[in-house]
Each structure stands twice: as C-alpha cells, then as structure tokens.
Amino acid sequence: IPVPLIIEIHMEVIEEFSIQLKLEGRSNETLLDYRLTLIDILAHLCEVYRSSIPK
16 A cells, blocks of 8 residues: 555544544544654654665
8 A cells, every 4th residue: 555545544534533523522632643653653664664675
C-alpha cells in the first residue's frame, strides 16, 4: 500500500473519530497522539525499508 494512501485512510478515520467525539461533547485532544503515532510508525517503516536495500 502506498504511504500516501495509508495517510489518507488514517486521516479519514481520525476525522470520523473527531466528529464523533464532538457529538459526544468530548475533547479531541487525544487524537493528536494518534497523528503523532502515525508519523512515528511511517518514519520507522521508511527507515527499515531504506536499511533493507543493498548498497
């Protein structure tokens, strides 16, 4: 799966969660942690991919 598609899917899910939290009258600050987690995971996967390519 291309990285841009992963990001798009993740952002759509986070947006749906954000809407649901607003409907419930709750703060969506915790969703920021999920966005940061996505960035960390993608950075790690890119590093693993780069290190697996023979030089």
